[in-house]
Amino acid sequence: MGKETSQRIQTSILNNAEKKALIWLAKRQPRWVTSDMLTYFGVFGSILFMVGGLLSNDNINWLWLASFGLFIHWYGDSLDGTIARVRNTQRPVYGFFIDHTLDAITTLFIFLGVGLSPVLRMDISLLALAGYLCLSIYTYICTILKGEFRLTYAAFGPTEFRLLLILINTIFIYAPWAKLRFDIYGMDLGTFDFVGLAIAFILFLIFLTQFLKDKKELGKQDPLKSF
Numbered sequence: 001m002g003k004e005t006s007q008r009i010q011t012s013i014l015n016n017a018e019k020k021a022l023i024w025l026a027k028r029q030p031r032w033v034t035s036d037m038l039t040y041f042g043v044f045g046s047i048l049f050m051v052g053g054l055l056s057n058d059n060i061n062w063l064w065l066a067s068f069g070l071f072i073h074w075y076g077d078s079l080d081g082t083i084a085r086v087r088n089t090q091r092p093v094y095g096f097f098i099d100h101t102l103d104a105i106t107t108l109f110i111f112l113g114v115g116l117s118p119v120l121r122m123d124i125s126l127l128a129l130a131g132y133l134c135l136s137i138y139t140y141i142c143t144i145l146k147g148e149f150r151l152t153y154a155a156f157g158p159t160e161f162r163l164l165l166i167l168i169n170t171i172f173i174y175a176p177w178a179k180l181r182f183d184i185y186g187m188d189l190g191t192f193d194f195v196g197l198a199i200a201f202i203l204f205l206i207f208l209t210q211f212l213k214d215k216k217e218l219g220k221q222d223p224l225k226s227f
Helices: 015-027 035-055 060-087 092-116 122-146 158-174 191-221
Strands: 007-009 148-150 181-184 187-190
Touching (some): 035 060, 035 092, 060 092, 060 158, 092 122, 122 191, 158 191, 187 191
Parallel strands (some): 007 148
16 A cells, blocks of 8 residues: 555546546657656756746736646646556656655645745735645545545546646736736735635635545444454
8 A cells, every 4th residue: 555556536527538638648658758757847847937937027918928837747747657657667656756745846836836826825825735745645645544645636637637727827917807806804805816825725624524524434343442
């Protein structure tokens, strides 16, 4: 348990279509393209997203660079494990270690990129990051205790999250109402700050709901012992 051999749970909306696309891409990669190379390519994509977010303060069109960075991040992060499975070159211990250690770094870069951009306040972006990391930690705990590696919760996963960010970037570039500001109890909030707060709330709600569900289940598996 706690490795790539754990049962992978994927229930997202795009899972079936994405899996077919990734297998198609993996079979057409040159032999010199390796899983490690794709993993680091994904890290580069997250850095590109952060840089695009920062530069968009000078010119809003830099958000296109940020969105392109998310595409690169998806390509590397989603294809690295697929290509190993297609080629039957899995490294369960090393692969789990590298992939999910770097996930923490790329996630940080992405949320920093959102916070550094004019789209979202940094404090709200970091609140959403906290919710995302709580779910990530919870996933790793359940991987060890239950042998289940949950990649998605309900119909939402990393790919859907990336698409949501790209959609938000696109709307922010073109929609005048997306740049409106509101004074709420002395806090200067933009339109998408409310979206960010909603996302943070949903992440913590999913975390709490899943915790209560698994607490009950694991309590039955490991009941209280009387003296």
